[in-house]
């Protein structure tokens with residue numbers, strides 16, 4: 001088994017990007033299979049618990065108060081709404097419930113409410129993840145004490161390109177929060193966004209920053225920019241799809257034991273492109289019709305894709321059984337799944 005390294009150089013990662021695509025995918029797929037069952041894909045659901053009016057100016061984000069995107073602003077959701085949404089996600093087969101709040105950093109009374117949500121979601125038997133902006137050390141410790149499993153805080157892009165994307169905080173601010181989360185003893189979910197008109201060197205720089213952290217994030221979401229009208233990146237040129245696959249593959253090779261997640265932007269990806277990403281080592285998706293505020297492939301389409309590719313939701317079988325979905329709720333091979341109605345189209349239909 002290849003060792004897990006934290007001393008990658010940028011040149012090494014750039015050289016991986018330069019490999020012939022099929023060689024790169026083969027290498028990434030081999031690394032993936034050393035650490036994971038390549039059939040298994042972890043399934044998370046994301047709920048926006050507080051939407052819009054964010055004081056930050058992230059150029060990709062429709063929730064920033066700096067841009068007119070027509071987004072409906074929502075205050076912090078009531079606890080019972082969050083609990084019901086988590087129960088629904090569990091019934092649909094998700095194993096982790098992620099809660100996102102559009103804050104620069106939470107006030108202490110905001111954190112009180114988030115902690116109640118974390119505890120309610122945990123009582124349902126789901127893993128929990130929160131993304132709520134920058135944290136002080138004491139705030140991270142409070143979240144850890146509440147039982148929060150993961151804190152999401154993305155590095156977004158390379159240190160060099162960061163100032164082109166966000167001016168209201170620095171790359172170092174991000175690293176400080178990540179250190180606070182680690183020091184508190186929580187798992188880290190941290191990745192970035194590609195397709196923001198960055199150079200390949202910035203994609204290398206992003207993955208280098210992630211792969212040289214003292215501990216790799218347990219979860220690495222790789223987002224493809226969703227170009228939202230009204231944001232500064234609305235007219236960014238689209239990223240060449242194979243370049244996205246390369247990014248996934250290099251992330252897999254550089255962080256072999258991390259879960260690499262296809263996150264925002266999956267809505268616009270063909271099934272074939274997603275399949276290539278799974279081959280290149282992606283092993284997690286967000287499931288649900290919305291990712292915070294942008295569209296995500298409909299749940300049924302995801303299930304059909306899992307069935308066609310013979311993928312299974314990691315740890316989702318029990319959740320499916322409990323919900324009366326049977327063990328095939330998340331992508332048993334179509335031919336093996338008793339609940340498939342149409343074998344000709346390989347469509348996995350749930351009762």
Ligand code: SF4
Pocket residue numbers: 054055056057058061062063064065101102103104133
């Ligand atoms: S990405 Fe997060 S911090 Fe940035 S504007 Fe959007 S909600 Fe605010």
